[in-house]
Amino acid sequence: MLPVSDPSVHNPIQIDPELCIRCNLCDWICPGDIIYKEENNKQTMPVVAYPDECWYCGLCESTCPTDAITVVFPERMLRNQTDVVTLLGKVV
Amino acid sequence: MRADWRTIDTDLLVIGGGVAGSMAAIPALEAGLDVVVCEKGRVLDNCGSVGCGVDHYLTVMESGPEWDTPEFLLRHLPQLTDGIVDMAVASRVIHEMPRILRKIEGMGVDFKDPRTGDYSRHRSFGLPGAYHINFDGTDFKRKIGKHVRAGKATVLMRTMAVQLLVEENRAYGALAFNFRTGEWIAIRAKAVALTAGDVNRLSENASGLAFDSWHFPYNTGDAQAMAFRAGAALTNMEFTEATLTPKGFSAQGLNAVVSMGAYFLNKHGERFMFRYDEKGENARRAVLADAVINEYLLGNGPIYLDCRHLPEEELDHMEETLQVDRYTLPAFYRQKGVSFRTDLIEVSISELSIRRSGVYFRGSGLAVDTTGETSVEGLFAAGDCASVSGGIAGAAVLGHIAGEGAVVRMRATYGARPDIDWADAERIRAEAEAALGRAGGMPWKAFEGTIRRTVSDYVGVRRSERGLRLALETLAALAVKEGELAASDLHGLMRVQESRNIRLNTEIMATAALARTETRTRSAHRRVDHPEPDNENWRKFVLVEKGPDGRPSVRAIDAGRPLADSFARRSQSQTEGSLPYAAGL
Numbered sequence: 001m002l003p004v005s006d007p008s009v010h011n012p013i014q015i016d017p018e019l020c021i022r023c024n025l026c027d028w029i030c031p032g033d034i035i036y037k038e039e040n041n042k043q044t045m046p047v048v049a050y051p052d053e054c055w056y057c058g059l060c061e062s063t064c065p066t067d068a069i070t071v072v073f074p075e076r077m078l079r080n081q082t083d084v085v086t087l088l089g090k091v092v
Numbered sequence: 093m094r095a096d097w098r099t100i101d102t103d104l105l106v107i108g109g110g111v112a113g114s115m116a117a118i119p120a121l122e123a124g125l126d127v128v129v130c131e132k133g134r135v136l137d138n139c140g141s142v143g144c145g146v147d148h149y150l151t152v153m154e155s156g157p158e159w160d161t162p163e164f165l166l167r168h169l170p171q172l173t174d175g176i177v178d179m180a181v182a183s184r185v186i187h188e189m190p191r192i193l194r195k196i197e198g199m200g201v202d203f204k205d206p207r208t209g210d211y212s213r214h215r216s217f218g219l220p221g222a223y224h225i226n227f228d229g230t231d232f233k234r235k236i237g238k239h240v241r242a243g244k245a246t247v248l249m250r251t252m253a254v255q256l257l258v259e260e261n262r263a264y265g266a267l268a269f270n271f272r273t274g275e276w277i278a279i280r281a282k283a284v285a286l287t288a289g290d291v292n293r294l295s296e297n298a299s300g301l302a303f304d305s306w307h308f309p310y311n312t313g314d315a316q317a318m319a320f321r322a323g324a325a326l327t328n329m330e331f332t333e334a335t336l337t338p339k340g341f342s343a344q345g346l347n348a349v350v351s352m353g354a355y356f357l358n359k360h361g362e363r364f365m366f367r368y369d370e371k372g373e374n375a376r377r378a379v380l381a382d383a384v385i386n387e388y389l390l391g392n393g394p395i396y397l398d399c400r401h402l403p404e405e406e407l408d409h410m411e412e413t414l415q416v417d418r419y420t421l422p423a424f425y426r427q428k429g430v431s432f433r434t435d436l437i438e439v440s441i442s443e444l445s446i447r448r449s450g451v452y453f454r455g456s457g458l459a460v461d462t463t464g465e466t467s468v469e470g471l472f473a474a475g476d477c478a479s480v481s482g483g484i485a486g487a488a489v490l491g492h493i494a495g496e497g498a499v500v501r502m503r504a505t506y507g508a509r510p511d512i513d514w515a516d517a518e519r520i521r522a523e524a525e526a527a528l529g530r531a532g533g534m535p536w537k538a539f540e541g542t543i544r545r546t547v548s549d550y551v552g553v554r555r556s557e558r559g560l561r562l563a564l565e566t567l568a569a570l571a572v573k574e575g576e577l578a579a580s581d582l583h584g585l586m587r588v589q590e591s592r593n594i595r596l597n598t599e600i601m602a603t604a605a606l607a608r609t610e611t612r613t614r615s616a617h618r619r620v621d622h623p624e625p626d627n628e629n630w631r632k633f634v635l636v637e638k639g640p641d642g643r644p645s646v647r648a649i650d651a652g653r654p655l656a657d658s659f660a661r662r663s664q665s666q667t668e669g670s671l672p673y674a675a676g677l
Binding site: 027028029030031032033049050052053054055056057058059061062071072073074076077078079080082084085087088089090091092 | 132133134135138250271272295296297298299300301302303304305308309310339340341343385388389393394395418419420423424427428440441443548549550552553554555556558559562583586587620
C-alpha cells in the first residue's frame with residue numbers, strides 16, 4: 001500500500017498529471033525515499049509521501065523524461081525572516 | 093536459514109554505495125570475491141555526499157614539476173591541517189593518488205578538457221599547488237557504479253544496516269532491513285567496509301527545515317554510530333564544518349561565486365572581509381564563515397553578497413554554472429525574485445556537519461590504519477566517515493585502499509564465519525520494529541528537533557565547558573528516550589534508526605569538544621573559554637571509544653604518531669590459539 005501525503009505540509013515536488021507518464025523514474029532516483037510510485041501500474045501517479053524530508057536537490061525534476069516535475073520552494077525558504085544570531089549559540 | 097529472515101553469506105560487505113564504497117568493492121570483485129553493497133538509496137549512479145555529479149578532483153599526478161609530487165604535498169600537510177593529521181595514512185593516500193586516477197580513467201571517466209585535450213588544473217582551497225582537475229564529471233559516479241554492477245556485486249537497495257556483527261573484536265557482517273518491503277537481512281561476511289558518509293541534521297539553520305542542509309541530509313553518521321557501538325575508535329569528531337549560504341536555502345555554491353570576485357557587505361554597506369584576512373574574500377572557507385559569524389555577533393548583520401560590479405561575461409558564466417553545485421539553485425533565485433546581477437543576496441551561516449571541517453586529509457570519523465582498517469579487525473572505513481578524507485578523491489583513493497586491505501585480510505583469514513547469534517539478532521530486530529505504531533511514543537522528528545536546538549545552542553560555533561556539559565546532560569537524557577521513539581511506517585523505522593545515530597554522534601562530538609581545551613581551526617572548534625590554539629598541549633588527536641558504561645570515553649593521542657599505534661586490535665582476553673576465527677599469521 002502506498003503512503004498518503006499530508007496536505008497541510010508544503011509539497012516541494014509538484015507533478016503535472018497531464019505530462020506524467022507514470023514511469024516511476026522519480027521514485028527510483030530520489031535519494032531520500034520521498035517519492036513512492038506503484039510499480040507496473042500505468043494508472044497511478046507518483047505520491048510525494050514525505051514532503052518535509054525533501055533535500056531540494058531536484059534530481060527528480062532533472063530525471064523526469066517529460067518535464068512533468070517542478071520543485072517549488074516554500075515561503076519560509078524564499079522570504080526567510082530568521083535572525084541569524086539565533087543560530088550562533090548561547091554563551092553560558 | 094531462519095524463517096522470517098533473509099540470510100546472505102558473502103566475502104566483503106560494503107555499507108554505503110557512494111564513491112568510497114564503490115571503490116572499495118572493486119578490488120574485491122577483481123580478486124574474484126563475492127561482494128554485497130548495502131545502500132539506503134536506490135542507485136549507484138550518484139555520489140553519496142552531493143547527490144549529483146562532480147566538477148573537480150584533487151590529485152597529485154607526478155607530471156614533472158616539484159609541486160606535483162607526493163613528497164611536496166606531504167611537506168605542506170601539517171600546515172594545511174593545523175597540525176592534526178595522521179601522516180602515515182595521509183602519506184599512503186597521497187602516494188596512491190596517481191595510480192587511482194589512472195584506474196578511474198580506465199573505467200571510462202574523462203578528466204581532460206575536450207577543448208584542449210589536456211587536464212585543466214587549478215590551484216584552490218589554500219592548497220600549495222594546482223592539484224584540482226576541473227572537469228565535466230556528470231557521469232563520474234555512473235561509470236564507477238557501472239563497474240561495480242558489471243563485477244556482479246549484489247546491491248541491496250533501500251536497505252539500512254542497523255547493527256554490525258562483531259565477535260572477539262572481529263567484524264563478520266551486519267543486520268539490515270529493507271524499508272520498502274520490511275524484510276530483515278542477516279549478512280555474514282569475511283570483512284566489512286563502512287563507507288556511509290558524514291553526519292548531518294545535527295544543528296539548526298535559517299529555514300528551520302531539518303532536511304534543508306548544505307550536505308546530504310540522508311547521511312546521518314550511520315557508520316560512525318554502528319562502529320562505535322561495536323567498539324571501534326573514532327577521532328576528530330569535535331571538528332565541525334559550516335559554510336555561507338543564500339539565506340533560506342542551504343545550498344552549495346556560494347564559495348564558487350566568491351572565487352569569481354563577489355564581495356561581502358554588512359548592513360552599513362562596508363566590505364569587512366579585509367578586517368579579518370589580508371586576502372579578503374579569497375581567504376579560506378573557515379575564515380569567511382568566521383568573519384560573517386563575527387559581523388553578525390557585532391550587530392552588523394544582515395550580511396549580503398554583492399556581485400553587481402562584476403563584468404557581464406563573468407555574470408553570464410556565473411549564471412551558467414550556478415546549477416553545477418545545486419541543480420535547483422537557479423530556480424530558488426527565480427522564485428525568490430532576485431538576481432545577483434542587480435540585487436544584493438542576503439547570506440546566512442549554514443547548519444553544521446561533522447565532516448573533515450573543511451580541511452583536506454584530516455577526516456572526522458573512524459580511525460584507520462594505512463590499509464583502511466579500523467580498530468576492529470576486519471572492519472574497514474573510507475570516505476567522509478574515516479579519519480583521512482578529502483572530498484571525492486579522498487573517498488576514491490582510501491576506498492580503494494580499504495578494498496585492497498580487505499582482500500588481504502580475507503586471504504589471511506581461515507576458518508568458518510561465526511554463526512549468527514539469533515537470540516541477539518531477534519532482540520535487535522524486535523527493538524527496532526517496536527517503534528512501529530508505538531502508542532504514546534516520541535516522534536523521531538521531535539527527538540531530532542531537541543538534538544538540533546541543543547547542538548546549535550551549546551555545541552555549535554561558540555563552545556564552553558558549561559555549555560558542553562549542559563548539552564551532554566540533554567543528549568544523555570535523550571538516549572533514554574530512544575526506546576520510546578515512534579514511527580508510523582517502515583520508512584519511519586529507517587528514520588528512527590537515523591535519529592538514534594545522529595544523537596550518538598552529537599554526544600561523541602560534545603564529549604570530544606569538552607576534552608579539547610583550546611580553539612583550533614577557528615569556528616571548526618572554538619572554545620570561548622579557551623580562545624587560542626594551544627600547540628604546547630594540543631598537537632593531539634582526541635580518540636573516542638565506548639567506555640565501560642557504554643558512553644563515549646576519550647583519550648588524547650600525540651598527533652606525531654600514527655593513530656593505529658594507539659589501538660590494539662585484540663582485546664586482552666584474546667590469544668592466538670583461542671580465537672575461533674583468527675587471522676592466520
